[in-house]
Amino acid sequence: MIGKFLRGNLALSVLAVLVSFVVGGILIAVSNPGVQQAGSYFFSRPTDELNAIWNAVFGAYDALFRGSIFNYQASTPAGMIKPITETLAFATPITMAGLGMAVSFRSGLFNIGGTGQIVFGAMFAGWVGINVDLPWALHFPLAVLAGVLGGAFFGAIVGVLKATTGANEVIVTIMFNYIASLLLQYLLKTPILQAPHNINPISKPILDSAKYPPVFGDQFRLHAGIFAMLLAVWLVWWLLNRSTLGFQFRALGHNPSAAKVAGINIGLTYILVMAVAGGLAGLAGTSQILGTEGQLTTGVAASFGFDAITVALLGRNNPLGVLAAGILFGGLRAGAGTMQASQGVPIDIVLVVQSMIVLFIAAPPLVRWIFRIRAERKEVTA
């Protein structure tokens, strides 16, 4: 039973995260001035060195905890739970976009275009959120829909290119990220999106009638996008496991040649996959622009486009796994600031931990080797 668990995908993901934190801890210790100092007289008083290492690593991870889950040092109840709401606020767009990447990965398309699709979602949602005047009950859904369709449209173009010309989606989506980001930069300098009488590339604020309402009031950044995100998790799970379309996506992903012989229209399916993936990334864009940011800037996609890829891989392209991985990444983002502010740990350590996770996920044999887990054996029945 335990052996079976250890050989499974879940365990590999968990262990990859664990190993990454250990490596992160080593780097924290090595880069800590106190540890370096104690190291200079290691042989006369080794306990000093061990203490220093403990203080550095524990201090850093304690700060990470306080910044991302529960701040027991805060003076108000609101201050105590603020970290977890921050984590969830970051987790919302990361998970949404991660779901999009998971759908495309499951369908055999290595979609690197999360960034571009988020940008398109944000642009469309932003334009509607700024320029349309309607009551919330109409304006908000319309703005979200515009964002989803914006992302879906931008994703679908990739699908069309792949279906008609056989273009490699990896290259196309990477290039499309540049196109989307540069287009946003350009539009933010034209009257189409730029706020009037402003020299900075920044839009007018989104009208309140188009915004995600806050969940716990205005002092927290967490907004109702989290419910949209949870709904998206369920929808993607349903799509992949319960619908004909998802079945065809998965068939294409596992064996395109059998899918073709089974009469599945490969080209059309590529387009649909990319539209769904782009739509989910576009939804992440709406969470940014109609939720946390409230205003279009060139940095609207942040690093979520690439975090989404990692989150999808870490979650093994499984919607619930993506949710868990998304929350983990939200927590890392939320806690990194506290870590730097209170312990002087460079914020890059979090990036290193994230990168190590990618490395270990990409190389499961490495994790198996570290923990001496045997690979899942294929059953053979004659």
Add this chain to the structure above:
Amino acid sequence: MKLELKGITKRFGALVANDNVNLVVEPGQIHCLLGENGAGKSTLMNVLYGLYQADGGQILIDDKPVKFSGPGEAMAAGIGMVHQHFMLIPVFTVAENVVLGHEPTKALGFLDLAAARQKVREISDRFGFDVDPDAIVGDLPVGVQQRVEIIKALISDAQILVFDEPTAVLTPQETDELMAIMKQLRDSGRGIVFITHKLREVREAADHITVMRLGKVVGTAKPTDTAEELASLMVGRAVDLDVNKAAAKPGPVVLQISDLSVWDHSGNKAVDNVSLQIHAGEILVIAGVQGNGQTELTEAILGTQSKLHGSIRLAGEELVGKSVKHRFDAGLGFVPEDRTEDGLVADFTISENLMLNRSDREPFAKRGVLQLKFLKDFAVEKIKQFDVRSQGIESRAGQLSGGNQQKVVLARELSRNLSLLVASQPTRGLDVGSIEFVHEQIVATRDSGTPVLIVATELDEATQLGDRIAVMYRGRIVGIVPPDTDRAVLGKMMAGISA
């Protein structure tokens, strides 16, 4: 040189691929290693060739124990292997291929191709191979390419030659020629190991027969034993090698192919102006050596080949220009020649594979929603009906044996109302038991009044299964003959000579 394998055991995890196997190959003898797929023949030879390390037992050459850590050492010790899939570089000449890896050089490291040519010519003349050292390998017929492989082994002075399923890719004539070559090599004092599961060849060529089943040597046999005796030994129970079927009762023409030409992916004309008719209730076999346009012909019927010209009418309806889906709806059943590549999704469960081409049609789906309850009941019923041996309907298709995989494909294709069944090499790579089952199902389909088109590359299957045999060569139908046509005539037709 005498070769002895003593108590060889090779495990892959829990699977024992070779269990205490003993084998003695005397010089001047053709030793046949007979067994079904998965019996452990190839594993044993890979151990001999140094590709695998045995977990137990030893290899003796002339009674001296040896150990090979790689093919290089095995070759140096005088063991040569003619692989099932040729290890040749198509754009190189015969001479270049033959010396690859141990190129003769002149001063300053220049390649001495003249020496290589000379050696090839010597060996070719000595054994009557008729191979031109300057021919480009890719331009040669398969049978000649195989001789290049043999020359490769002989040039490093191999005394033991292992042939791994060498006849799988050959025409009947080429098979006969290969047998003659093997006998010649034997008479020159070399030891031959001939791996096969084809009984006819065993009885024709072997001096000595060792039968393997499930990793063990289960016995030895004489070439004079009957095919039935050999088959029972191989399978472990009595088998009936004939296909039991009544005479066909052909009805009206259902499939009408007229003036069909198909171009393959690289733009070559693979099917050349073919016209065929198939009647309800008959099996038409397209016989021929693989790669003569059969694949493209079946793909044209399925609809995955779009570069074509001509007409395919199923029950009066023109199929050309229609989607694959439409053809399934029109009652086409299709068993592809490569089941793992085209017939199944290995990572999908048996149930999922059972609805692979019906996932958007009732009763498997309603308005885009999969009907998993129905699918479950359906799958449970089908694995019982088609005797799919597995851990259950949630087993991954990739974990099944070839025979069970093919049963899943058949269960899917035969579980709806068909107006035509097309099956490409439906028994390729299957064990004797599964072959019996597949043949029974195909005959039952015919008897229910469905027209059946079978692509067969083996003469035995063609003559046993077919009600009529159309022989295909280089994209053309050489002729359509009854199944009791003389083998020699069929063989000639497969080489393009019309009867």
